[in-house]
Amino acid sequence: MPGGSVASVSATHDVERIEAPITWKAYFMCAFAAFGGIYFGYDSGYINGVKGMAYFIHQQTGKPYPGPDATADEKSAFVLESWRDSLITSILSAGTFFGAIIAGDLADHIGRKLTIIIGCFVFSIGVILQTASAGLGLIVAGRLIAGFGVGFVSAIIILYMSECSPRKIRGAIVSGYQFAITIGLLLASCVDYATQNRTDSGSYRIPIALQLLWAIILGVGIAFLPESPRYLVKRGRLDKAANVLGRLRGQPVESDYVQHELAEIVANHEHELSVVPQDTYWSSWSNCFKGSLFNSSSNLRRTILGTSMQMMQQWTGVNFIFYFGTTFFSQLGTIKNPFLISLITTLVNVCSTPISFWTIERFGRRPLLIWGALGMLICEFLVAIMGTAAPDNKNVVQAMIAFICIYIFFFASTWGPGAWVVIGEVFPLPIRSRGVALSTASNWLWNCIITVITPYLVGSDKGNLGAKVFFLWGALCTACFIYAYLLVPETKGLSLEQVDRMLEETTPRNSSKWRAHTTFASEMGMTEKGGYAPEIVTSMGADKAGN
DSSP: OTTSOGGGOOOOSOTTSSSOOOOHHHHHHHHHGGGHHHHHHHHHHHHHHHTTOHHHHHHHHOOOOOOTTOOHHHHHHOSOOHHHHHHHHHHHHHHHHHHHHHHHHHHHHTOHHHHHHHHHHHHHHHHHHHHHOSSHHHHHHHHHHHHHHHHHHHHHHHHHHHHHSOTTTHHHHHHHHHHHHHHHHHHHHHHHHHHTTOSSTHHHHHHHHTHHHHHHHHHHHHHTSOOOHHHHHHTTOHHHHHHHHHHHHTSOTTOHHHHHHHHHHHHHHHHHHHHSOOOSHHHHHHGGGOSOTTOTTSHHHHHHHHHHHHHHHHHTOHHHHHHHHHHHHHHHSSOSOHHHHHHHHHHHHHHHTTHHHHHHHHTOHHHHHHHHHHHHHHHHHHHHHHHHHOTTOHHHHHHHHHHHHHHHHHIIIIIHHHHHHHHTTSSOHHHHHHHHHHHHHHHHHHHHHHHHHHHHHHOTTTTOOGGGHHHHHHHHHHHHHHHHHHHOOOOTTOOHHHHHHHHHHOOGGGGGGOOOOSOHHHHTTBOTTSSBOHHHHHHHHHHHHHO
C-alpha cells in the first residue's frame, strides 16, 4: 500500500496525548529555521542606510557633495530623488510578491526544504548583481531577482516552522523568526554605520555583499534538517513522516506519542479532503476561496484572515522607520547623526521582540494583537501632534524619538511576531502552503505599495508631510485595533489540527474559551486497538495511489 504501514498507525481518543513532550533537541531543530529571518531582515534593513550614504547618493544622482559651509537646505537636498528612492526600495517587494506565490506551488510539489534552498540560490544571484552595480539599472535588477528569493524563503520558512514545531512552543518558535528579522535589521544598521563615511564603492558594496553569508548559512543548514512531516503526509509517505516525527520529537518511531500524532495529522488531512476535494492544479488554488464569507471556518474566511493579517502588519507603518528612518530623521533638521538614531530604533526592535517568546504563549495571540495595536496608535498620534505643533523644537524632537521607540516596542512585542504566528496556524493542510504563500504575498504587496508611495508623501521635493505622516499610520493602526478585536481567533496551545476544529465550532471573540474535546483520528474511523477501520484504509489507499 502506498505510504507504508498505513493500517498500523495507532490512534488515541485523548486530546492531550496527540503530541510528545518537548525536548531541547526538538526545540533547537525547529528553531534553526528561524535563522531565515536574519536573511530577510538584513536585506530589508541595509537599503535604509545605503540610500543615505554620500557616495551612493553622488553616484546615483550626480549631485555634488555638500561642502562644510553648506546651508541646512543644501544638506537636506542632498538625497535621492523621490522616484529613484521609491524604485530602489520597492522593487524588492515586487519580486517577493511573485516569489511567495510561486513558492506556494513549489512547496507542495518538491517539498518545503528544497523550496527554501532554491530560494537561497536565487537570492544569491540577486546579491551578486547588486554588489557589481555602479548605476541604477543593475541594482534594480539585482534587487528584483533577490526579491524572488526572499519571497520563497519568507513564505515557506513560516510554513516549515509551523508544521514542525510542538504546539506548546509553536508561537515562541515562530516568534523567533521575527526576532531573527530584528537581528538582521540590527546587523544591517551596524554595517551601514561602519561603512557610511567611506569615499569609495565599498561604502555600499560591503553591506550588500554580506548578504551572501546569510544565504549560505541558511541554505546549507536547512539541508541537514528533516522535511516537514505534514508535507510527507500530504504526499502519502507515511513511513517517512513517522521517522521525521520521531526525529523532531526525540522519540522512537514506535512510540505511542509519534503514532498518535501521525494518526491525528493523517485523519485531519483526510477529513479536509473529504470536505473540499483537490482534483486538479487549478482546484488546489480555487479551494483557497471556497466557502461562505460568514463562516469563520471556511477556506475563504481563512484566506481573507491570513492575507488581511499581513496587510494590517504593514499598515502599522513600522517599515517607514526601518526603510526611510535615516532620511526622515535627516529631514527633521535638528538631529546631527540620523544613522545613530536609526541604529537606536533598531536596537529597541531587537531587545523588545524576545518578550513575545513568553507573552505569546502566556497570554495568547489575540490579546497581544489587540493591546499592541492600541499602544501603537497612541504613540503614532502623539508623534504626529508634537511634530506638527513644534517641528523645530529640539526638546519636542527628542520626545518624538522617544515615542517612536515606544511605538517600535509595541510592534516588536506584538504585531511583529503575532502576525506571522497566526498565518502559520489557521490554514488546513490541503491548502496550507498556498494559504501561507498568499498571506506572505499580501505582506509584500502592501510592503511594495507603502515603499512606492512613502517617498512621495514625505519627500522634500513632493508631499513633504514630515511628522504629519504619523497621522496616517495612527489612523491605520486604529483599523488594526478594530480588526484584531473582531476577527482574530485565539490559537494558543492548540495543535494545527485542533485549530481546524476550533474554527468550526466557535467565533473569534469566543475562541479563547474553546477546549479540544475529541480527536480527528477517533472521528475518522480509527479503532480502539490502533489502526484505521477497514473502510478508511481502503479509501486512503486509493487517495495515496493517486499521488
